Amino acid sequence: MNYENILSEYNNGITTITINRPKKLNALNKDTIQELHDAFEDADNDSDTKVIIVTGSGDKAFVAGADISEFADFSVEEGGKLAAQGQALLFNFVENLSTPVIAAVNGFALGGGLELAMACHFRVASNNAKMGLPETSLGVIPGYGGTQRLPQLVGKGRAMEMVMTAGMIDATQASHYGLVNHVTELEELIPFCEKIAGKIMRNSSVAIAEAIRAINANYKDGVDGFDVEIEAFGNCFGTEDFTEGTTAFLEKRKADFPGK
Known part of the structure; x- marks a missing residue:
């Protein structure tokens, strides 16, 4: 399938999905969310795909957030619908896939980007990664599962602080919090994830x-x-x-x- 905003490549049991909007720091817009859904669904339905890796193009961002220009003028009803549709179409969908999904977090993972990473089954970060949920600085809260998955991963107190301050943490702190499983050099990020995928593929x-x-x-x-x-x-x-x-x-x- 041809995509405009992402890339999907299969190799030796692994499908790698790359969000490919580098000029927008791989921000999630409506079309990208739909394409990600389609790519994840195709990979999950492919019996040859044993592990899925999702990452962002370039070295600056995994996903720097949602595309704010798409919803800046939304009403209360439209805002609620946006969150409900996004959760069903991508974030909850990824969490419940039967194929293991590894988030390879390169650079910024903010807002919807961190929410996507948290929906994956586990996360590996490059040492230049920065993670956070900055939504309260825009007068809104995380709407793609962030207020639910972040406390599950890092604990209530740390999640409260991250959401309330709208601040970022680096890869080392994310590892200390348990938000990511491993931290690697940027150039080793995908090979490291592929190595873990290889261990997964030995099993049923x-x-x-x-x-x-x-x-x-x-x-x-x-x-x-x-x-x-x-x-x-x-x-x-x-x-x-x-x-x-x-x-x-x-x-x-x-x-x-x-x-x-």
Whole structure:
């Protein structure tokens, strides 16, 4: 598929999606959000894709925020609709994908950019990364899940401070907070993510999908995550991957998972 605002490339089990609006510091507008949805959906439906990496073009920004010019004159109703549609189309969608998604955060990840990174299953940052939710400095709050996912990752107090001050933290502080898993040199960011992807791809994609579902269940209101884990655990017993994994273990060989 041809895109105007992003790039999507497949190689050796990994689909890399790059937000490609460098003149706008890769800011998210309506069209880019739709294209990202389509690219993530295509990658998730591709049985050859075992891991998705999302990053920004250039070395200045992952995503520097939302395109404010698109909604500066919105009404209350339009603002609520903007947040609801964006969450459903991209942010919640990414969080609940069955294919692992790694955010490779290069440069600024602000506002909607940090919200996109937080929707991914985990994050790796380059050492020039700067992260924050500056929305209160514009008279609004994060609307793409930021007030929910940031406390889950860094704790309530730190999330309150970051949102209230509208300030940025650097990659080292983000690592200390638990917002990112690893920090690398900029030139090593994608190779490092690919190395992690390689470790993921050795394991059962079916089991990983069930693990994602079970882990996410713990953060959903009204859902008992333990019940979801029990169901998901049982589901694994009916898969070809379980048969291969246990057989390989007993035969003292490396498993060759069929992904079924």
